[in-house]
Amino acid sequence: MFNLNCKNKNNMLSKGKQNQYIRKRLNDLYSHFNLFIQTKNPEELHQMRLEVKRIKALLLFFEKCLQTHRLTDDFKSVRLIYKNAGEIRKIHINLLLVDKYKIADDVFINGQNEILSKLNNKFMSKKNLYEEIILKIQKKLSKDFENIENNSVLKLYYKKLNSLIRLFSNEKYKNNLHNCRSKVKELLYIYNALNKSFGKKLSLNINYLDQIQNAIGEWHDTTLIVELLKDKKYTNNQVINYLEFKTGNLLTYINSLLFDFSKKIIPKE
Numbered sequence: 001m002f003n004l005n006c007k008n009k010n011n012m013l014s015k016g017k018q019n020q021y022i023r024k025r026l027n028d029l030y031s032h033f034n035l036f037i038q039t040k041n042p043e044e045l046h047q048m049r050l051e052v053k054r055i056k057a058l059l060l061f062f063e064k065c066l067q068t069h070r071l072t073d074d075f076k077s078v079r080l081i082y083k084n085a086g087e088i089r090k091i092h093i094n095l096l097l098v099d100k101y102k103i104a105d106d107v108f109i110n111g112q113n114e115i116l117s118k119l120n121n122k123f124m125s126k127k128n129l130y131e132e133i134i135l136k137i138q139k140k141l142s143k144d145f146e147n148i149e150n151n152s153v154l155k156l157y158y159k160k161l162n163s164l165i166r167l168f169s170n171e172k173y174k175n176n177l178h179n180c181r182s183k184v185k186e187l188l189y190i191y192n193a194l195n196k197s198f199g200k201k202l203s204l205n206i207n208y209l210d211q212i213q214n215a216i217g218e219w220h221d222t223t224l225i226v227e228l229l230k231d232k233k234y235t236n237n238q239v240i241n242y243l244e245f246k247t248g249n250l251l252t253y254i255n256s257l258l259f260d261f262s263k264k265i266i267p268k269e
Contacts, residue, residue: 011149011150011151012147012148012149012150013065013147013148013149013150013153013194013197014147015145015146015147016145017197018058018062018145018148019141019142019145021058021193021194022055022058022059022141022145023138023142025051025054025055025058026051026055026134026137026138026141028047028051029048029051029052029055029134030134030135030138032044032045032047032048032051033048033081033130033131033134036048036123037124037127040120040124042088042089042092042116043092045085045088045089045092045123046089046092048081048085049082049085049086049089052078052081052082053185053186053189054189054193055075056072056075057185057186057189057190058189058190058193059071059072059075059141060072061156061190062145062148064156065148065149065152065153065156066146066148068146070144071141071144071145074137074140074141074144075137075141077133077136077137078133078134078137080130080133081130081133081134084119084122084123084126085123087119088116088119088120088123091112091115091116091119092116093221093224093225094112094224094225094228095109095112095113095116097221097222097225098112098225101225101239101242101243103229103234103236103239104236105232105234105236108229108232108234150198153194153198154198154201154202157190157191157194157202160186160187160190161187161204161265163183164183164184164187164261164265165261165262165265167180167183168180168258168261168262169261169262173258174255177216177219177220177254178216178220180216181212181213181216181217181220184209184212184213184216185213187204187209188204188206188209188210188213191204191206192206203266203267204265204266204267205264205265205266205267208257208264208265209265211257212254212257212258215250215253215254215257216254218250219247219250219251219254222243222246222247222250223247225243226240226243226244226247229243
């Protein structure tokens with residue numbers, strides 16, 4: 001485990017700096033939202049959802065430092081947009097995997113495209129409401145930030161890092177890899193936002209964590225497409241067997257990545 005002797009307690013993560021972090025993310029969220037409205041490119045919704053996750057991770061982090069709930073209360077209204085965008089993202093992933101693994105099933109593919117078209121139309125029909133929600137969030141959040149002592153930021157950061165180390169030191173992590181990935185990504189979001197302000201005080205092997213979350217993400221998506229194909233009574237057992245073999249290999253790779261996690265998570269000097 002990592003302990004931190006924090007000095008310079010009078011140094012602050014200012015409310016202006018927090019506002020700057022969040023405003024940048026909100027502007028990117030709004031940009032991806034508008035690009036989807038113009039192009040209907042599902043990748044824009046994926047990027048928009050990533051911005052929601054980044055913002056939520058930072059707001060929760062700031063809240064825990066301040067022991068308040070105002071920030072995430074201001075952000076709750078984005079849930080509707082996130083949920084509906086997620087429905088589109090799910091179908092888009094299915095179609096990407098069908099193309100990647102050359103799954104020849106016109107009935108399945110046409111069905112997924114039909115669902116995607118309906119979901120796109122549903123999202124577009126609410127675009128004015130969604131835009132209003134995003135703009136209101138921007139106004140609300142800017143009023144509720146407070147200065148946070150650097151000491152509090154660093155203590156909470158290393159508390160989260162130690163929590164991740166404990167998680168991967170126990171075999172039970174294998175029971176919920178998708179949740180583990182969420183925790184890895186949360187730490188990455190916090191690190192990427194704060195690293196420029198805190199420099200070497202925040203230690204993290206981000207390339208290693210990226211390897212972990214990418215591997216778990218691929219395992220999760222492949223597992224889901226296998227389940228979906230079985231549910232739809234897909235008859236090509238050769239494809240199913242290959243995908244199941246692949247998920248097994250990915251699981252072995254993930255376990256090898258996570259071996260000695262506590263030694264790999266901090267970059268060597």
